[in-house]
Amino acid sequence: MELTMLGTAAGRPAEGRNVTAAALTMPPQRGTFWLFDCGEGTQHQLLRAGMKLCKLERIFVTHLHGDHVFGLPGLLGSRSSMGCDAPLTLHGPRGIRHWLETTFSITGAHVHYELEIREIDGDGGVVHEDDQFTVKAAPLNHRIACYGYRIEERPRPGRLDAAKLAELGVPQGPLYAQLKRGEDATLQDGRVIRAADVVGPPIPGRVIAILGDTTPCDAAIRLAEGADLVVHEATFEAALAGKAAEYGHSTTAEAARTARDARAARLLLTHFSGRYRDEDLPRLEAEAREVFPSSAAARDFLNVQLPHKRRT
Amino acid sequence: MELTMLGTAAGRPAEGRNVTAAALTMPPQRGTFWLFDCGEGTQHQLLRAGMKLCKLERIFVTHLHGDHVFGLPGLLGSRSSMGCDAPLTLHGPRGIRHWLETTFSITGAHVHYELEIREIDGDGGVVHEDDQFTVKAAPLNHRIACYGYRIEERPRPGRLDAAKLAELGVPQGPLYAQLKRGEDATLQDGRVIRAADVVGPPIPGRVIAILGDTTPCDAAIRLAEGADLVVHEATFEAALAGKAAEYGHSTTAEAARTARDARAARLLLTHFSGRYRDEDLPRLEAEAREVFPSSAAARDFLNVQLPHKRRT
Numbered sequence: 001m002e003l004t005m006l007g008t009a010a011g012r013p014a015e016g017r018n019v020t021a022a023a024l025t026m027p028p029q030r031g032t033f034w035l036f037d038c039g040e041g042t043q044h045q046l047l048r049a050g051m052k053l054c055k056l057e058r059i060f061v062t063h064l065h066g067d068h069v070f071g072l073p074g075l076l077g078s079r080s081s082m083g084c085d086a087p088l089t090l091h092g093p094r095g096i097r098h099w100l101e102t103t104f105s106i107t108g109a110h111v112h113y114e115l116e117i118r119e120i121d122g123d124g125g126v127v128h129e130d131d132q133f134t135v136k137a138a139p140l141n142h143r144i145a146c147y148g149y150r151i152e153e154r155p156r157p158g159r160l161d162a163a164k165l166a167e168l169g170v171p172q173g174p175l176y177a178q179l180k181r182g183e184d185a186t187l188q189d190g191r192v193i194r195a196a197d198v199v200g201p202p203i204p205g206r207v208i209a210i211l212g213d214t215t216p217c218d219a220a221i222r223l224a225e226g227a228d229l230v231v232h233e234a235t236f237e238a239a240l241a242g243k244a245a246e247y248g249h250s251t252t253a254e255a256a257r258t259a260r261d262a263r264a265a266r267l268l269l270t271h272f273s274g275r276y277r278d279e280d281l282p283r284l285e286a287e288a289r290e291v292f293p294s295s296a297a298a299r300d301f302l303n304v305q306l307p308h309k310r311r312t
Numbered sequence: 313m314e315l316t317m318l319g320t321a322a323g324r325p326a327e328g329r330n331v332t333a334a335a336l337t338m339p340p341q342r343g344t345f346w347l348f349d350c351g352e353g354t355q356h357q358l359l360r361a362g363m364k365l366c367k368l369e370r371i372f373v374t375h376l377h378g379d380h381v382f383g384l385p386g387l388l389g390s391r392s393s394m395g396c397d398a399p400l401t402l403h404g405p406r407g408i409r410h411w412l413e414t415t416f417s418i419t420g421a422h423v424h425y426e427l428e429i430r431e432i433d434g435d436g437g438v439v440h441e442d443d444q445f446t447v448k449a450a451p452l453n454h455r456i457a458c459y460g461y462r463i464e465e466r467p468r469p470g471r472l473d474a475a476k477l478a479e480l481g482v483p484q485g486p487l488y489a490q491l492k493r494g495e496d497a498t499l500q501d502g503r504v505i506r507a508a509d510v511v512g513p514p515i516p517g518r519v520i521a522i523l524g525d526t527t528p529c530d531a532a533i534r535l536a537e538g539a540d541l542v543v544h545e546a547t548f549e550a551a552l553a554g555k556a557a558e559y560g561h562s563t564t565a566e567a568a569r570t571a572r573d574a575r576a577a578r579l580l581l582t583h584f585s586g587r588y589r590d591e592d593l594p595r596l597e598a599e600a601r602e603v604f605p606s607s608a609a610a611r612d613f614l615n616v617q618l619p620h621k622r623r624t
Contacts, residue, residue, distance in 0.1 A: 012390035013356050019386075040386040041353045044325050066389050066419045074331075074352040074382045078324035082586075099418040106411040107378045108456050144420050274394075 001027055001206065001306040003229065005298045006045040007037075008270045010235045010249075011067050016278060017300050018045055019067040020271060022210060022231060024151070027132065032057035036149065036210045036231075042071035043078050049301060054084035058128065060135070061092030062212025063146035064099070073103045080111035087114035091127050091137070093145045094119045120147055132205075138223050140214035142248040148212055150223040153205025156308075157182065161198050168193060204309050209264070213271065215245055216254040224262035228306060231298075232258060233271035238287045252284045256291035270298040313339055313518065313618040315541065317610040318357040319349075320582045322547045322561075323379050328590060329612050330357055331379040332583060334522060334543060336463070339444065344369035348461065348522045348543075354383035355390050361613060366396035370440065372447070373404030374524025375458035376411070385415045392423035399426035403439050403449070405457045406431045432459055444517075450535050452526035454560040460524055462535040465517025468620075469494065473510050480505060516621050521576070525583065527557055528566040536574035540618060543610075544570060545583035550599045564596045568603035582610040 002025045007018035019039030023046070026032045032055050035042070046053060056079065061069055069092075079088065090096070097117045104110060120127055124137030124147055132154055137147040157180050165176070170193055175185045179195045186192050209224040210231045224230040235249035244251045250258075252269060259267035269288055276284065281297040288295035314337045319330035331351030335358070338344045344367050347354070358365060368391065373381055381404075391400065402408070409429045416422060432439055436449030436459055444466055449459040469492050477488070482505055487497045491507045498504050521536040522543045536542040547561035556563045562570075564581060571579035581600055588596065593609040600607035 011393055012386070013359060015359065018356070040383065041356050044330070044353050044356070047325060047327065064419045066385055066415075066421050069419060070382075070386045071352065073378055074324070077378050081323055095418045099415065102414045103378075103411065106407045107376045107381060109378050 040070040158200030234269040256288040352382035467514040470512030546581040564599040568600035
């Protein structure tokens with residue numbers, strides 16, 4: 001899995017930085033990706049990144065401010081006009097359906113694939129679950145309803161202890177798979193092999209928290225709890241905490257405190273105000289690192305690898 | 313004046329080509345520009361072209377298909393958030409107001425400058441008039457209501473015949489201006505100088521026709537009549553006339569016939585289907601030139617100069 005930052009600017013595009021979007025490439029066997037937010041020009045960024053719209057499986061929208069959603073109608077339409085027919089599910093705050101339906105109706109747009117729009121309301125909760133992932137949403141604290149997302153990969157079965165299995169005389173084959181699934185196995189000679197004796201502890205799944213625009217809040221910490229990666233807005237530098245609060249945003253230091261308090265592994269800062277140029281990013285990054293050393297400032301097209309966890 | 317092509321692709325963005333928009337830089341004394349259509353990413357293209365949103369005076373939308381309007385909400389919002397306070401007028405087909413108002417309301421967007429939305433309906437007609445320009449709209453023939461625009465510059469006063477004025481003993485100064493305005497002047501010695509005797513014929517204004525998506529039709533020819541430049545869609549190559557008709561579009565050859573029948577001076581082809589790459593454009597251009605030699609295929613960021621006419 002990897003996360004590709006498609007837009008790292010707040011409010012409006014700047015030179016070399018587009019408005020918010022991030023693509024999460026799913027594990028290879030799925031061959032798909034998920035999109036988090038979709039500012040204007042996101043389909044252009046995907047084109048540049050060489051990511052195919054047909055592989056887009058799911059979109060999660062944090063909130064309905066234009067710099068997070070104005071790329072949706074075009075992206076949804078292009079995905080259809082290029083002939084993709086795989087279904088697509090869109091998760092987003094209440095209101096997103098009415099806006100898209102109005103937009104499609106007035107502009108004569110229609111999509112030929114199955115588009116499911118699932119609106120999120122109130123306290124959020126589990127918004128998606130499949131055999132590999134659970135996605136939880138929780139309301140943050142912004143000027144309008146805004147949700148953060150926590151993507152939890154299910155734990156994988158522990159490793160088989162090959163030496164022990166050989167010692168016990170368990171023949172390779174279906175019994176190995178049965179034991180790995182956690183089921184005890186009976187050998188031909190009648191002996192029962194307990195899975196717990198030959199399978200290591202489960203390997204925890206990866207956890208990624210992708211938060212929307214917000215002031216520092218408990219919900220952000222809970223979503224980021226123990227995460228391998230937290231993507232957090234840092235619209236302003238540490239000295240502008242007053243301005244950040246006024247506009248419902250966070251500073252670099254505030255984002256870092258959330259990651260620290262959540263005992264997360266890594267923090268990726270994004271959503272920088274237009275007042276900051278590329279040359280300012282090292283300074284913003286340094287502000288966060290003073291609080292939480294594993295902080296980095298995102299650039300457009302940055303890829304963040306999300307390797308499997310080692311056994312604990 | 314010059315026209316800057318900001319997007320020359322039909323339907324969805326392609327590598328190196330964005331969806332439709334064109335900026336018409338007004339005469340220098342105005343210091344502004346007008347925008348024709350506003351596909352997604354138009355504000356990004358303006359940023360790249362170094363054109364300031366604050367200088368945008370007027371937008372004309374041909375029709376409400378997404379590839380011509382999905383850039384509007386973001387562009388209108390950015391123009392406000394960067395602090396521009398000059399008024400802006402938007403002309404477009406009926407429905408554009410409802411869409412923008414719904415979009416602004418659901419996304420919490422608002423603009424701080426005076427935004428006037430003037431909907432065009434039925435047969436169009438004169439949609440704008442000022443001391444330099446008249447803009448006429450007329451319905452074309454597309455799948456939904458679509459208008460073409462004809463921008464007519466007013467004629468400028470003819471040149472003063474300096475030699476004749478000297479011979480007649482007319483003193484330089486206010487009398488010159490009076491005569492140039494076409495008003496007769498009385499000298500101190502009582503002689504009356506007739507403007508018609510010392511001012512050349514008026515210099516005709518420039519005419520630009522920027523047409524929306526359409527099959528070949530009489531309205532397109534009328535809008536383009538005698539124009540210095542016609543911007544016409546050519547979604548398909550000449551051999552695909554059937555497909556063009558089916559989707560309400562034109563071929564290269566059809567666009568060229570319209571320019572020829574309108575006795576226009578120059579034709580600029582745009583709105584190319586995604587099936588064509590940059591290397592196909594010379595072939596498309598050649599198809600049009602067989603019918604109308606002064607044809608050219610547009611590329612993104614192409615600037616077309618529109619010099620003043622010489623005296624006729």
